[in-house]
Every structure is written in structure tokens, then in C-alpha cells.
Amino acid sequence: MSPVLAGVLQLLALIAALALAYRPLGDYMARVYSSEKDYKPEKWIYKAVGANPTAEMRWPAYLRGVLAFSAVSVLFLYGLQRAQGILPGSLGFQAIDPDQAFNTAASFVANTNWQSYYGEQAMGHVVQTGGLAVQNFVSAAVGMAVAVALVRGFARSRTGELGNFWADLVRGVVRILLPISVIGAIVLVACGAIQNFSGIHEVGQFMGGSQQWNGGAVASQEVIKELGTNGGGYFNANSAHPFENPNPFSNLFEIFLILVIPFALTRTFGRMVGNLRQGYAILATMATIWLGFTALMMWTEFAHHGPAFDVAGGAMEGKETRFGIGASAIFSVATTLTSTGAVNSFHSSYTGLGGGIQLLGMQLGEIAPGGVGSGLYGMLIMAIIAVFIAGLMVGRTPEYLGKKIGTREIKLAACYILITPALVLGFTAAAMALDTPANSMTNTGAHGFSEILYAYTSGANNNGSAFAGLNADTQWFNSTIGIAMLLGRFLPMVFVLALAGSLAEQKPVPETAGTLRTDKPLYTGLLVGTILIVTGLTYFPALALGPLAEGLAS
Numbered sequence: 100m101s102p103v104l105a106g107v108l109q110l111l112a113l114i115a116a117l118a119l120a121y122r123p124l125g126d127y128m129a130r131v132y133s134s135e136k137d138y139k140p141e142k143w144i145y146k147a148v149g150a151n152p153t154a155e156m157r158w159p160a161y162l163r164g165v166l167a168f169s170a171v172s173v174l175f176l177y178g179l180q181r182a183q184g185i186l187p188g189s190l191g192f193q194a195i196d197p198d199q200a201f202n203t204a205a206s207f208v209a210n211t212n213w214q215s216y217y218g219e220q221a222m223g224h225v226v227q228t229g230g231l232a233v234q235n236f237v238s239a240a241v242g243m244a245v246a247v248a249l250v251r252g253f254a255r256s257r258t259g260e261l262g263n264f265w266a267d268l269v270r271g272v273v274r275i276l277l278p279i280s281v282i283g284a285i286v287l288v289a290c291g292a293i294q295n296f297s298g299i300h301e302v303g304q305f306m307g308g309s310q311q312w313n314g315g316a317v318a319s320q321e322v323i324k325e326l327g328t329n330g331g332g333y334f335n336a337n338s339a340h341p342f343e344n345p346n347p348f349s350n351l352f353e354i355f356l357i358l359v360i361p362f363a364l365t366r367t368f369g370r371m372v373g374n375l376r377q378g379y380a381i382l383a384t385m386a387t388i389w390l391g392f393t394a395l396m397m398w399t400e401f402a403h404h405g406p407a408f409d410v411a412g413g414a415m416e417g418k419e420t421r422f423g424i425g426a427s428a429i430f431s432v433a434t435t436l437t438s439t440g441a442v443n444s445f446h447s448s449y450t451g452l453g454g455g456i457q458l459l460g461m462q463l464g465e466i467a468p469g470g471v472g473s474g475l476y477g478m479l480i481m482a483i484i485a486v487f488i489a490g491l492m493v494g495r496t497p498e499y500l501g502k503k504i505g506t507r508e509i510k511l512a513a514c515y516i517l518i519t520p521a522l523v524l525g526f527t528a529a530a531m532a533l534d535t536p537a538n539s540m541t542n543t544g545a546h547g548f549s550e551i552l553y554a555y556t557s558g559a560n561n562n563g564s565a566f567a568g569l570n571a572d573t574q575w576f577n578s579t580i581g582i583a584m585l586l587g588r589f590l591p592m593v594f595v596l597a598l599a600g601s602l603a604e605q606k607p608v609p610e611t612a613g614t615l616r617t618d619k620p621l622y623t624g625l626l627v628g629t630i631l632i633v634t635g636l637t638y639f640p641a642l643a644l645g646p647l648a649e650g651l652a653s
Contacts, residue, residue, distance in 0.1 A: 215571040228315075436468070
């Protein structure tokens with residue numbers, strides 16, 4: 100079987116698995132967030148934190164809950180890392196340096212999981228399981244809660260109430276993420292992923308020195324890392340490491356975990372607003388972009404340019420022979436079009452145009468299908484922008500799902516789409532203008548610029564993957580990327596929740612003959628075009644200096 104055919108068959112198998120899970124999972128999540136019943140373990144949690152799950156919140160109160168919980172999480176995770184040297188199960192590792200501890204705490208709480216350290220050489224069992232793995236659950240649940248709040252903004256009228264943040268947070272963890280993770284961890288263990296609390300073992304000699312590996316609760320962390328679109332690896336090699344991703348089946352299963360909730364949330368959206376066709380329109384938009392990017396990535400990496408590529412059958416540099424080009428390309432697109440950041444190959448070694456596809460996937464806002472929760476609310480913001488553009492074309496007040504898109508709504512949507520590019524381009528410019536950050540680049544020229552651009556694109560978009568040629572473990576990068584991750588995560592949530600509150604207060608607008616049908620293929624095409632044009636106008640100059648220049652020169 101040719102490598103190209105193998106890649107296509109794996110893609111078709113993945114699509115079939117996602118299609119089978121779409122309806123039951125999407126409907127189940129809609130029931131979870133609409134239920135009035137609390138399970139006993141959930142009641143214990145509410146009592147412990149002093150929350151009343153039945154109390155409805157307006158958007159400022161909902162936002163305060165998001166920010167307060169996240170701030171406490173940052174402080175807790177920072178303190179846990181700084182105290183690692185005196186904790187049991189530390190494997191002899193010392194406390195994490197302050198700048199790196201801040202970067203890591205910001206990273207995992209912001210659902211980014213950017214790692215400027217070697218996991219197996221820095222973090223003990225307590226920090227890995229009691230700190231990082233816990234944040235993989237709750238940071239994902241925060242994103243889902245904010246998305247559900249925005250959906251309620253569309254579904255409700257004449258009220259500013261968006262639900263209860265604490266109830267949405269706890270239900271997301273207890274009823275959705277935890278059950279799937281238990282099943283997924285069993286599957287990964289059956290595939291060969293490790294799950295233990297063993298210490299450090301010397302496994303042999305390597306280039307004149309000893310080679311050591313430590314064990315850990317890898318399978319359980321791996322599954323939530325993918326399912327929650329987190330991305331932080333137990334080991335530095337991430338999902339290219341055989342302890343995390345043992346074989347081609349586990350690789351395809353992990354890609355499925357990355358995509359299943361973001362895609363299924365479109366069904367949840369359609370069910371909660373009472374119009375499944377609206378959910379299908381958002382799904383079609385996400386699927387069109389995802390399939391297009393996957394096809395482009397496979398083409399760029401399979402294309403033969405020179406004798407080395409001819410012998411390998413494509414660009415095999417930096418890719419695991421266990422997976423090959425096809426599975427690596429599919430994984431790469433899935434992880435950069437979502438906020439996952441997990442990698443099963445070395446992104447820096449992709450072709451110039453392949454690296455550009457990875458960058459553009461993140462710069463779209465990671466909305467196809469995006470992170471758990473963040474992908475849906477990001478796509479709904481773009482849907483509002485597309486409706487506004489269509490309204491300008493025909494001279495009508497734009498409407499979406501029975502809600503008028505007025506001055507307040509479009510300002511909030513505009514602020515949402517502007518904040519991340521401002522962080523990415525601003526920090527990239529500062530890093531390139533200063534001597535010290537530029538000295539961290541392994542490469543010069545266009546590829547070196549791409550290393551810097553990729554780092555801030557990944558951080559501000561809460562992705563977490565890296566070109567890996569950049570030495571990011573410096574005070575400058577630990578601090579600035581940490582700031583970019585926090586601002587890139589929580590500032591957009593401010594605008595999303597304010598928009599949700601504004602929509603929930605409106606009276607429903609009856610549909611007329613002049614109302615734009617947002618559940619038709621014409622609107623889906625308009626939405627895809629809006630996403631690509633807005634992103635292209637924003638990032639094209641920067642992309643032209645990096646991956647485009649490198650790709651066209653090769």
C-alpha cells in the first residue's frame with residue numbers, strides 16, 4: 100500500500116468515527132448543560148466551594164467566576180511547582196525557577212500547555228498529576244462553560260441571565276470529560292501507553308553515557324491532554340514518544356479525541372438554540388476548513404522535491420516512522436486548527452509551506468473545529484461578523500438567530516477578533532527588535548523569523564505547540580509568552596460574555612422575507628470566505644516574511 104493511500108484511508112476512518120460520535124455526544128452535552136438535576140458528587144463539590152448551582156448569573160457575575168477560579172488555579176499551580184523540592188514523589192527534581200513556574204502555570208490554566216522544559220527531567224509525579232493533569236480537566240471545562248453561556252445568549256431573550264458558571268464548570272468535568280477520559284485511558288493502556296508511578300530507571304548506555312527514563316501516570320494524562328485540547332506532554336517528545344503514543348492505532352485514536360468534542364459541540368449548539376440546521380451550518384464551515392487544510396498539508400509533505408524526498412517518499416524529516424507522512428500531517432493539522440498543541444512530529448522540520456499551514460491554522464483563531472468551547476464561541480463570533488458584512492452588502496440591519504447585530508454587538512465582536520493579532524504581532528515585533536530574544540533562534544533568515552512568529556502565535560492563541568528550534572526557556576520568553584497566554588485566553592472571554600449578555604437581553608426579531616438564511620450553503624460559503632479574508636489581511640505580511648518566503652525559495 101502506498102503512503103498516500105494509507106494516509107487517505109486513515110483520514111476516511113477518522114471522518115467515519117467522528118460522524119458516528121457526532122449525534123449522541125452532541126445531544127448528550129446539550130442535556131448535561133440543560134439539566135436541572137445535580138448528582139451527589141456534584142453537590143459535594145458545590146458545598147465545598149460554597150456555590151449555589153441554581154443561582155442564575157448575569158454576564159459580569161459569570162465573568163467574575165471565570166476569572167476568580169482561573170486566578171486561584173494559577174496561584175495554586177505556581178506554588179505547587181515552587182514547592183516541588185519538598186514534595187513526595189518529586190523524583191529528586193528541585194523547585195521550578197520562578198519565571199518558568201509562572202510560564203507553566205499560565206500555560207496550563209489558559210488551556211495552552213506551552214512547555215519550555217523537558218517534562219521527564221523537571222516535573223515529579225505530584226506536579227504532573229495533582230497540578231498539570233487537574234488543570235487539563237478544569238481549563239477545558241472553563242472553555243466549554245463560556246461557549247455554553249454564549250449559546251444561552253442566543254437562545255434566551257428579555258433576560259441577561261446566562262446560567263451558573265460553577266454548575267457549568269462542574270458538569271463539564273464530572274459528566275463529560277471525566278467519563279470519556281476513563282474509557283480513553285483504558286484504550287491507551289491497552290495500546291501500550293504506560294500508567295504507573297515508578298521512579299527513574301537506567302535503561303542502557305547511549306553515546307558513552309547512561310540513558311534514563313522515568314515512569315508516570317501517562318495514559319490518564321495523555322487522554323485528557325487530547326480530549327480537552329490541552330496538548331502538554333508528559334515527555335518532551337510529546338505524542339511522538341512511544342510511552343504516550345505507542346502505535347498507529349493509538350495515533351488515530353488521539354486525533355479522534357482532539358476533534359470529537361469541538362465538532363460535537365456544533366450539535367449541542369443547534370439543539371440548545373432549537374434549530375439543528377444552524378448547528379449543521381457551523382459544522383459544515385468547520386469541516387470545510389479542516390478538510391482543506393488537511394489536504395493541503397498532505398500535498399505539501401508528500402510532494403517530491405529532490406533525491407532525499409524521492410527516497411523517503413516525501414518529507415520524512417522530523418516524522419516518526421511508526422506513523423509516516425499521512426498520519427503526521429493529519430495530526431499536525433488537527434492540533435493547530437484546535438487549541439491542542441500536542442505533536443507527533445517535529446513542526447520545525449516540515450516544508451516551508453507546511454509550516455505556513457500550521458501557522459495559518461492557529462491564526463484563523465483555531466475555530467475549525469477549534470478548542471473545546473473556544474472553537475465554538477470563536478466560530479460564532481465570526482458568524483456574527485459574516486452576517487454584518489452581508490447586511491452591509493444589501494443595506495439591511497444584520498440579524499443572527501433572531502437577534503439584531505447592532506453597534507454594541509459588532510464592537511464586541513470586533514474587539515474579540517483584534518485582541519489576539521495585536522498580541523501576536525506586537526510581541527513578535529518586540530522580540531525581533533531586541534538582541535537578547537533573537538539570540539534564542541536556532542536558525543536565521545525566514546525560518547528563524549518563523550520560530551519567533553510561531554511561538555507567539557501558539558501562545559496567544561492558546562495552542563502550545565512549538566517549532567522547537569527556539570530556545571524559549573529564557574526570562575524574556577517565559578515572561579512574555581506567559582503574558583500572551585493569559586491575555587489571549589481571558590480578554591476574549593470578556594468580550595464573549597459581554598456579547599452573550601447583550602444578546603440575552605434582546606427581544607427576538609421575527610424572521611421576514613428579507614432575513615438572511617444562515618442555515619444554507621450560501622451562508623456557509625460566506626462564512627468560510629470571511630474567516631480566510633479577515634485572517635489573510637491581518638497576518639499576510641508576517642507570513643510573507645516567514646513561511647511563504649521559505650516555501651517559495653525552496
